[in-house]
Amino acid sequence: xxxxxxxxxxxxxxxxxxxxxxxxxxxxxxxxxxxxxxxxxxxxxxxxxxxxxxxxxxxxxxxxxxxxxxxxxxxxxxxxxxxxxxxxxxxxxxxxxxxxxxxxxxxxxxxxxxxxxxxxxxxxxxxxxxxxxxxxxxxxxxxxxxxxxxxxxxxxxxxxxxxxxxxxxxxxxxxxxxxxxxxxxxxxxxxxxxxxxxxxxxxxxxxxxxxxxxxxxxxxxxxxxxxx
Numbered sequence: 001x002x003x004x005x006x007x008x009x010x011x012x013x014x015x016x017x018x019x020x021x022x023x024x025x026x027x028x029x030x031x032x033x034x035x036x037x038x039x040x041x042x043x044x045x046x047x048x049x050x051x052x053x054x055x056x057x058x059x060x061x062x063x064x065x066x067x068x069x070x071x072x073x074x075x076x077x078x079x080x081x082x083x084x085x086x087x088x089x090x091x092x093x094x095x096x097x098x099x100x101x102x103x104x105x106x107x108x109x110x111x112x113x114x115x116x117x118x119x120x121x122x123x124x125x126x127x128x129x130x131x132x133x134x135x136x137x138x139x140x141x142x143x144x145x146x147x148x149x150x151x152x153x154x155x156x157x158x159x160x161x162x163x164x165x166x167x168x169x170x171x172x173x174x175x176x177x178x179x180x181x182x183x184x185x186x187x188x189x190x191x192x193x194x195x196x197x198x199x200x201x202x203x204x205x206x207x208x209x210x211x212x213x214x215x216x217x218x219x220x221x222x223x224x225x226x227x228x
Contacts, residue, residue, distance in 0.1 A: 002069075003031065003032055003066075004068055005165070007029040007065055009028060010026070010028075010062070010064070011027075011060060012060050023046045024219045025220050026063070026220065027050060027220065036191040036209075037212045037214060038206070038208075039199070039201075039216060040202065040214065041216040043202065045216045046216050046219040046220075050216065051198070051200045054165075054167065054198060055084065055088055085161060087165060088163050088165045089158030089160075092170075093171065095150045095154045095174075097150060097157075102138065103134060103140055103153045106157055107129055107153060108121045108124075111160055128156035146179070148175055148179035151179075155186060159190070164195070165195070165197075165198060166196070168187060168198070168200070169200045170202075171184075172201075180206070188209060208227055212227060
């Protein structure tokens with residue numbers, strides 16, 4: 001199998017006046033297509049910084065990031081925006097939905113600049129919502145949906161461009177245990193359908209859903225092993 005993601009000796013340094021703070025210190029990580037990886041670590045460990053770099057939301061201070069055979073460092077802002085929109089689907093703890101738009105329009109959003117007709121955009125958004133079990137909630141606004149349903153809308157939106165990677169940051173953080181389990185089952189299903197899943201969490205029971213767990217501490221990888 002070929003590596004979809006290659007992180008090579010990446011550091012991330014924040015300078016605050018005289019003080020230098022390393023969020024990442026020489027991290028090496030390779031993730032293959034169709035893997036399901038959990039990145040675990042306590043608060044301040046560097047896991048969110050690593051996720052932001054993988055998601056092309058942030059750039060490393062030094063080191064290389066090769067995504068799908070391309071060096072991210074050599075991409076301009078337009079190319080990075082294109083990668084974020086097409087290659088990567090983001091799922092956040094806080095859902096990040098537009099409150100005044102219904103589920104269908106929230107899901108359609110990433111397609112607005114795709115050149116597709118409105119009819120085609122809405123058809124794809126409908127299919128994505130059906131895919132996550134929300135066929136009967138398409139015209140509901142976020143405040144008319146439960147937390148679990150809102151996260152399903154967020155997952156549908158992440159899937160709309162058929163990305164090669166789903167990046168999920170504490171996707172069950174705002175959900176009760178039962179609903180959290182439902183969302184994790186949905187994410188597992190996506191992995192079985194061929195999506196590469198990277199989940200960032202500080203919870204052991206959430207990380208166990210993945211097939212591989214990478215633990216990070218003080219900006220360095222502490223362990224990297226297959227899940228039981």
